[in-house]
Amino acid sequence: MVFFSRVINWLDERFPIKAFYKKQFSEYYVPKNLNAMYVFGVLAMLLLFNQLITGIWLAMSYTPTAANAFASIQYIMRDVPYGWLIRYMHTTGASALFIVLYIHLLRGLMYGSYQRPRELVWLLGMTLYFIIMIEAFMGYLLPWGQxxxxxxxxxxxxxxSIPVxxxxLEQWVRGDYLVSGVTLGRFYALHIIAFPILMVFLVxxxxxxxxHVGSNNPQGVDIKKHVNKKGVPLDSIPFSPYFITKDILAIAVFLFLFCVVIFFFPDGFGFILEKSNFEPANPLITPEHIEAAWYFSPFYAMLRAxxxxxFGLDAKFLGMVVMMSSVLIVFFVPWLDKxxxxxxxxxGYxxxxFLGLxxxxxxxxxVMGSLPVSKATTWISQFATLGYFSYFLLMPWYSRFETTKPVPERVSL
Ligand code: HEM
Structure with a gap:
């Protein structure tokens, strides 16, 4: 203990770590009523860190060429010591990151965390989500399966399908007439270098x-309105040790569940690792049913709907516009909610x-995006697409005219 405090003092004389800890943790005040929905941000950070670390180790044994990519994954799984574990941590981590992010986003929508003054937090979060989607899409090509x-x-x-x-553009993105080893090489470079740097910067x-603006809370009460003489909000607790303890508990529970999946259900019943991806890529044989990874499934369903x-624009192009708009529209929520x-x-009700819808x-x-196309899936997807967009497009109307309940002055637990 004496040795530890000596090391800290030695460091502090050269770099102000005590002041940093005070400012960022022990004297950073968060609302005292933050509930379990507030642990998903830290879980997203943990998972992003997991992706970066396991990704670096995978890159050590992976070969980004059309001839050897598939075989190098087999090599990692069978011959590299603990290669299977590192790969499963990466594949399961990707799915877990999306689950965590969807809950994180839903929390924001439920508690109005995007409203003034947190619009920029929301925009940066959505940019991060968009970048993570492209990152996952590029990573998915690397195993070079069907x-x-x-x-x-x-x-x-x-x-x-874009006119003119x-x-x-299609050839420019692929670097070839079809998806080929050239595409694989560029996706690999972007996946392991460019996008990770961008993601860390965005986080x-x-x-x-x-x-800068402070956390919102489940009641949406502005805690900065009531402060003590030192300027500390009356309804707050220091982030450290109180909220850190809650985060650590959440991390422990999460890691337990994460290990259960990695050790007992690593393919996630075909959702984490799709069955047809156990076959090497074959440009001459198109699979009967092309599926998107589960986390893209809702967007894929809108594309197919x-x-x-x-107006002379073909269905494929319109599908792409609808799919892109379904992500873009979420950026505008701070201004749609009145x-x-x-x-x-x-x-109000x-x-x-509409949130339920x-x-x-x-x-x-x-679900529709994961099923083979049929008349029924197309119809259901079309209705669900309308439901999805009506939440956003009608928001300026229903959020302005409905009757709301009075918000309490102070938070309650
Ligand atoms: C890898 C991606 C992300 C990471 C690592 C991350 C991390 C965090 C962390 C650590 C917090 C504080 C703790 C918490 O409130 O849970 C937070 C808050 C927040 N995040 Fe994210 N986030 C990510 C993506 C997103 C996305 C996609 C959105 C949606 C637009 C978003 C919107 C927000 C908002 C609005 C808050 C403030 C919540 C409040 O105060 O009520 N984040 N984020």
Whole structure:
């Protein structure tokens, strides 16, 4: 203990770590009513860290060429010591990151965390989500299995549907006429270098802006209105040790569940590792049913839901526009929500019903996107797409006109 404090003092004389700890942790005050929904941010950070570390180790034995990529994954799984563990941590980590992010996002929508003054926190969070989607899409090509190949082929072909510039853009993205070793090489470079740097930088910005304005809370009460003589909000607790303890408990529970999946269900019943991805990529054989990874499934369902052309624009292009808009529209929530209150607890019935409709539509789309196309899946996807968009597009209307409950002055537990 004496040795430890001596080391800290030695460091502190050269770099102000005590002042840093005070400012960022022990004298950083968070609302005292933060609930379990507030642990998903730290879990997202943990998972991003897991992806970076396991990714570096995978890159040591992986070969990014069309001839050897698939075999190098087999080599990692069978011959590299603990290679199977590192790969499963990476594949399961990717799925877990999306689960955690969807809950993190839902929390934001429920408690109005995007409202003034946290608009920038929201925009940076959404940018991060968009970058993570592209990162996951590029990573999915690397095992060079049938689904990797055909998934990339379908999604990159969407560029080709853009009028005038489409065909050129499609070839530019692929670096070839079809998805090939050239595409694999560029996706690899972007996946392991460019996007990870971008993601770390965006997490830093996301958290810095949050630290500047402070956390919202489940009641959406502004805790900065009531402060003591030292300027500390009366309804707050120091982040360290109180909230850190809660985070550590959440991490322990999460790691337990994470290990259960890694050790007992590493393929996640075909959702984490798709069955057809156990076959090497074959450009001459198209699989009967091309699936998107489960976390893209709702967006894929919206792409497939558009089966008609309009104003001379073909269905494929319109599908892509709808799919892109479904992500872009989430960026605008801070300006679509006109409610005088933040939290869903004090909003009216319409907000509650539309949020429910949004969640149900998203889940229905996720199921539809994973099933083979049929008349029924197309119809259901079309209705669910309407449900998804109506939550956002009608928000300026229902959030302004509904009756809200009064928000308490102080937080209650
Ligand atoms: C890897 C991606 C992300 C990481 C590492 C991350 C990390 C965090 C952390 C650590 C917090 C503080 C703890 C908490 O409130 O849970 C936070 C808060 C927040 N995040 Fe994220 N986040 C990510 C993605 C997103 C996304 C996609 C959004 C959605 C737009 C988002 C929106 C927010 C908002 C609005 C807050 C403030 C919540 C409040 O105060 O009520 N974040 N984030």
């Amino acid at each position: 689904m990797s190949y055909w998934g990339a082929q379908v999604i990159t072909s969407l560029f080709g 510039i489409g065909k050129g 830093y910005l996301h958290l810095s802006t949050l630290r 558009i089966t008609f052309s309009l 409610s005088p209150v933040r939290s869903i607890r004090y909003k 319409l907000s509650k019903c 949004f969640v149900v539509s998203f889940l229905v789309l996720a």
